[in-house]
Amino acid sequence: MKxxxxxxxxxxxxxxxxxxxxxPESEIKVFEESGYVSYAPCGVPYYVEGLVPNxxxxxxxxxxxxxxxxxxxxxxxxxxxxxxxxxSEVRAIxxxxxxxxxxxxxxxxxxxxxxxxxxxxxxxTRVFTIRHLEDGEKVRLYxxxxxxxxxxxxxxxxxxxxxxxxxIGKRVTIFEMKRVMPVLDQELSGLVKGEMEKxxxxxxxxxxxxSLEDNGKKVVISNGKESFSFxxxxxxxGVKPNVELAKxxxxxxxxxxxxxxxxxxxxxxxxxxxxxxxxxxxDLVLQGRKRYVPLAPEANKEGxxxxxxxxxxxxxxxxxxxxxVTKFNGLEIGTVGINEEEAKQLGLDYYPVKIxxxxxxxxxxxxxxxxxxxxxxxxxxxxIGAQIVGEQIWGRLVALSLGIQYKLTAEQLxxxxxxxxxxxxxxxxxxxxxxxxxxxxx
Amino acid sequence: MKxxxxxxxxxxxxxxxxxxxxxPESEIKVFEESGYVSYAPCGVPYYVEGLVPNxxxxxxxxxxxxxxxxxxxxxxxxxxxxxxxxxSEVRAIxxxxxxxxxxxxxxxxxxxxxxxxxxxxxxxTRVFTIRHLEDGEKVRLYxxxxxxxxxxxxxxxxxxxxxxxxxIGKRVTIFEMKRVMPVLDQELSGLVKGEMEKxxxxxxxxxxxxSLEDNGKKVVISNGKESFSFxxxxxxxGVKPNVELAKxxxxxxxxxxxxxxxxxxxxxxxxxxxxxxxxxxxDLVLQGRKRYVPLAPEANKEGxxxxxxxxxxxxxxxxxxxxxVTKFNGLEIGTVGINEEEAKQLGLDYYPVKIxxxxxxxxxxxxxxxxxxxxxxxxxxxxIGAQIVGEQIWGRLVALSLGIQYKLTAEQLxxxxxxxxxxxxxxxxxxxxxxxxxxxxx
Numbered sequence: 024m025k026x027x028x029x030x031x032x033x034x035x036x037x038x039x040x041x042x043x044x045x046x047p048e049s050e051i052k053v054f055e056e057s058g059y060v061s062y063a064p065c066g067v068p069y070y071v072e073g074l075v076p077n078x079x080x081x082x083x084x085x086x087x088x089x090x091x092x093x094x095x096x097x098x099x100x101x102x103x104x105x106x107x108x109x110x111s112e113v114r115a116i117x118x119x120x121x122x123x124x125x126x127x128x129x130x131x132x133x134x135x136x137x138x139x140x141x142x143x144x145x146x147x148t149r150v151f152t153i154r155h156l157e158d159g160e161k162v163r164l165y166x167x168x169x170x171x172x173x174x175x176x177x178x179x180x181x182x183x184x185x186x187x188x189x190x191i192g193k194r195v196t197i198f199e200m201k202r203v204m205p206v207l208d209q210e211l212s213g214l215v216k217g218e219m220e221k222x223x224x225x226x227x228x229x230x231x232x233x234s235l236e237d238n239g240k241k242v243v244i245s246n247g248k249e250s251f252s253f254x255x256x257x258x259x260x261g262v263k264p265n266v267e268l269a270k271x272x273x274x275x276x277x278x279x280x281x282x283x284x285x286x287x288x289x290x291x292x293x294x295x296x297x298x299x300x301x302x303x304x305x306d307l308v309l310q311g312r313k314r315y316v317p318l319a320p321e322a323n324k325e326g327x328x329x330x331x332x333x334x335x336x337x338x339x340x341x342x343x344x345x346x347x348v349t350k351f352n353g354l355e356i357g358t359v360g361i362n363e364e365e366a367k368q369l370g371l372d373y374y375p376v377k378i379x380x381x382x383x384x385x386x387x388x389x390x391x392x393x394x395x396x397x398x399x400x401x402x403x404x405x406x407i408g409a410q411i412v413g414e415q416i417w418g419r420l421v422a423l424s425l426g427i428q429y430k431l432t433a434e435q436l437x438x439x440x441x442x443x444x445x446x447x448x449x450x451x452x453x454x455x456x457x458x459x460x461x462x463x464x465x
Numbered sequence: 466m467k468x469x470x471x472x473x474x475x476x477x478x479x480x481x482x483x484x485x486x487x488x489p490e491s492e493i494k495v496f497e498e499s500g501y502v503s504y505a506p507c508g509v510p511y512y513v514e515g516l517v518p519n520x521x522x523x524x525x526x527x528x529x530x531x532x533x534x535x536x537x538x539x540x541x542x543x544x545x546x547x548x549x550x551x552x553s554e555v556r557a558i559x560x561x562x563x564x565x566x567x568x569x570x571x572x573x574x575x576x577x578x579x580x581x582x583x584x585x586x587x588x589x590t591r592v593f594t595i596r597h598l599e600d601g602e603k604v605r606l607y608x609x610x611x612x613x614x615x616x617x618x619x620x621x622x623x624x625x626x627x628x629x630x631x632x633i634g635k636r637v638t639i640f641e642m643k644r645v646m647p648v649l650d651q652e653l654s655g656l657v658k659g660e661m662e663k664x665x666x667x668x669x670x671x672x673x674x675x676s677l678e679d680n681g682k683k684v685v686i687s688n689g690k691e692s693f694s695f696x697x698x699x700x701x702x703g704v705k706p707n708v709e710l711a712k713x714x715x716x717x718x719x720x721x722x723x724x725x726x727x728x729x730x731x732x733x734x735x736x737x738x739x740x741x742x743x744x745x746x747x748d749l750v751l752q753g754r755k756r757y758v759p760l761a762p763e764a765n766k767e768g769x770x771x772x773x774x775x776x777x778x779x780x781x782x783x784x785x786x787x788x789x790v791t792k793f794n795g796l797e798i799g800t801v802g803i804n805e806e807e808a809k810q811l812g813l814d815y816y817p818v819k820i821x822x823x824x825x826x827x828x829x830x831x832x833x834x835x836x837x838x839x840x841x842x843x844x845x846x847x848x849i850g851a852q853i854v855g856e857q858i859w860g861r862l863v864a865l866s867l868g869i870q871y872k873l874t875a876e877q878l879x880x881x882x883x884x885x886x887x888x889x890x891x892x893x894x895x896x897x898x899x900x901x902x903x904x905x906x907x
Contacts, residue, residue, distance in 0.1 A: 033747070033892070051882075063826065063828070063887070063892070065826075065885075065886065065887055065892075066826060066828055066829070066887050069829060069887055069888075072554055074829065075828045075829070076831075078826040080776040080827075081828055083827075136525075141471060141857065154856050194543075222544055237688055241830050257735070307882075309882070318699065318898070319892045320882075320883060320884075320885045320892055320893075320894075323892055323893060324879075324880065334863075340880065341880050344882040345880060346882035346884040347884055347885075347886070348884040348885070348887055348889050349886050350884045350886070350889075355889075357884055359882060359884065360644065370575065384505065384507075384508060385522075385525075386505070386508055386509060386511070386517045386522040386523055387508070387516065388516070388517075390515055412664070415859075417857075417860045417884065417889045417890065418859045418860025418861075418863045419860075419862045419863075420860075420884050421861075421863050421883060422864075422867060424881070424882040424883070424884060425864060425867045425873070425881055425882075426867075426870075427882075428882050429871065429873060429877065429881075431871060435871065436768065437766075438782065438783050438870075439866070439867055439870060439871075440749075440762075440785060440786040440788035440801060440870050441762060441788065441861050441863060441866070441868040442761045442762075442789055442790040442799055442801065442859065442863065442866060443507075443760065443789075443790070444789070444790045444791050444792070445505070445507055445508050445511055446792055447790050447792075447797075447859045448859065449763060450505070450761045450762055450765055451762075452762075455762070
């Protein structure tokens with residue numbers, strides 16, 4: 024039995040490893056266009072910042088490891104050109120030679136692509152996107168020669184790149200069409216903006232970059248009214264599913280443009296699976312919706328599920344609530360589910376709770392706090408979204424994420440066994456207090 | 466309407482505040498034997514260690530605050546002597562005068578008492594227990610004059626007092642009948658023991674203190690074979706429910722010796738409630754059992770529930786999974802549910818998973834890890850116990866605690882939205898990996 028996997032990132036290698044575990048005799052081929060497999064692009068900002076000394080540190084396993092230890096036939100710098108699902112064939116450039124490979128099972132694990140408002144912007148050697156590890160290398164090298172850096176987009180990657188660039192002493196300006204961390208509602212977004220400005224980052228909100236031009240010395244960024252010049256610009260306006268190959272092969276796409284899969288990660292075509300940042304999955308916040316969730320834990324588990332099903336173990340990926348976390352310097356930022364803006368657009372009947380709270384017993388040093396916003400759906404009494412900004416947010420986000428995913432009511436969250444000791448939490452922890460506020464209303 | 470509350474700790478003041486909120490016109494009297502109400506005895510070790518400068522810092526609200534802001538008639542240094550539930554009367558020494566007070570509702574919030582193997586041990590002025598804030602004051606004062614300190618008992622309080630005493634430069638020996646942190650299974654207990662020894666604490670496990678004598682200069686501790694001398698000794702062998710008053714009043718006790726309450730926190734006697742470290746509650750790990758859980762979050766919520774029911778809002782305290790956390794220096798220690806020793810004694814059909822895991826992406830500094838042990842019940846597939854020792858354990862313990870309490874299966878925990886970013890967690894976090902190991906078995 025032969026399995027071909029297109030893409031050697033988290034989802035692809037997770038699928039490959041799972042097939043190998045379940046089917047020791049199968050033939051498994053992976054085509055990866057970059058020079059790395061099993062890499063962590065989420066680590067790129069920390070490599071640029073110098074916290075991670077070597078690019079290789081961002082690689083969990085090398086191609087060599089997969090070939091020798093797991094008998095997975097990994098080909099880097101290799102690329103699928105087209106797929107014929109009728110003939111079960113992939114045409115690809117493998118190690119420099121164009122070949123046609125037959126498969127019994129195929130997995131699309133082609134990941135995401137950075138959204139580029141205008142392809143011509145990439146003609147400048149001063150303009151960068153972050154996708155593969157090699158992009159991190161380019162940015163790190165180039166950053167040594169520059170002083171003024173623009174970051175376009177203030178989502179997760181934009182904020183992380185701003186931390187990295189200001190961390191190595193660059194003058195950073197961040198442009199955002201909407202607001203900093205647009206996934207946060209205005210009041211929490213403002214806290215992140217404040218932290219960025221404290222670090223000397225110039226924040227331009229409500230700024231839509233209409234043109235980006237390289238004048239031979241500088242990158243000039245304009246919204247049609249104001250112009251700013253920089254030594255370099257990083258595009259971080261978001262990502263979209265990389266689906267061209269699948270689309271041309273006749274694989275069905277979904278409402279968000281990602282590959283449409285069932286819970287087994289099977290596409291619309293028999294024996295063809297997909298996993299990772301190129302698919303859309305069930306939204307576990309609101310029933311019946313799909314969600315595009317380009318996040319590493321999801322990609323890994325989707326790959327695991329695809330590989331399991333190919334290997335004969337029928338399991339299902341239930342979907343995602345989209346829990347995500349990052350930080351800017353000392354300020355941690357986390358979200359899960361939907362924000363108030365979305366809740367309003369959807370016409371949901373919700374109750375928002377917003378609190379500021381200590382993260383330790385008030386007497387236990389050091390002082391530390393967070394701001395938490397939780398939306399409870401009035402009808403079901405369960406949380407449908409949470410945002411946290413501050414210190415020590417991870418554990419609180421975990422509690423709320425589980426609450427959203429497994430439909431725990433405010434009452435259940437209020438009575439949840441949240442462990443307490445003075446160095447770890449107040450006796451009434453923020454998750455308990457936020458739940459109590461809604462619980463007392465009902 | 467008049468409510469009397471015996472005990473002004475977490476449970477008592479939580480109940481009092483809730484009644485006040487719901488019944489603005491009621492008369493509420495609180496009798497507290499110590500000089501503080503609304504205090505946090507869990508902070509005592511950190512006061513002794515000097516991390517908390519003033520004893521008053523451990524008090525959330527003063528008696529004056531309750532009297533003036535919440536119209537709660539608080540009496541410190543006041544003690545109930547007897548209760549006549551037939552006549553609905555409490556005989557008490559209030560502000561030095563013996564009086565009889567009628568009540569419409571009564572709440573026993575008498576807390577716990579330190580277990581003292583032999584009452585005569587307390588005759589020595591060199592021997593201390595930790596219950597009220599005043600005990601912290603005594604220990605802090607006395608500790609200035611001593612070099613060698615014995616701690617008897619290596620549970621939560623013993624370990625915290627050992628951290629405090631070694632933190633201020635004392636030579637500490639800790640005696641424990643069983644093993645360090647007996648709530649942990651042997652292998653995780655050993656990690657805590659190692660950390661204590663690294664800090665210079667002498668750990669004597671399997672040592673049952675048979676005699677403790679004050680020879681006029683030293684406290685001599687012996688197990689009948691070996692003897693050791695110290696300048697001071699702290700008894701921390703555990704706590705038991707403080708129920709004498711309730712027992713004499715004819716209130717029914719439960720299997721663990723705590724006051725038997727229903728989910729409304731009502732005792733066996735009409736209009737008499739109980740909350741806090743003097744009650745036993747539903748065990749949410751194994752159905753049909755009761756559990757004695759002398760923990761602050763439980764006490765606060767039980768008081769809240771008792772007060773709500775008195776105030777006319779019928780709500781229920783569902784019970785507890787006993788989630789608890791502490792630390793010794795940099796080593797964090799957490800447990801929830803039952804350990805393997807108990808699971809064996811109960812004859813449960815369980816599957817133990819033990820892993821060591823990073824707490825951040827492997828490339829993100831600093832390196833940090835934890836050891837996690839999770840027991841899954843084979844029949845139901847849900848976790849019934851978890852123990853974690855290491856760094857950054859709190860959020861992981863939260864996830865497993867919710868899993869145990871709300872019966873999430875290994876599959877549900879595997880697919881849980883655990884937020885990931887390199888500074889916060891590995892992409893396959895320990896909770897996911899532990900769940901996967903059992904999930905793959907089934």
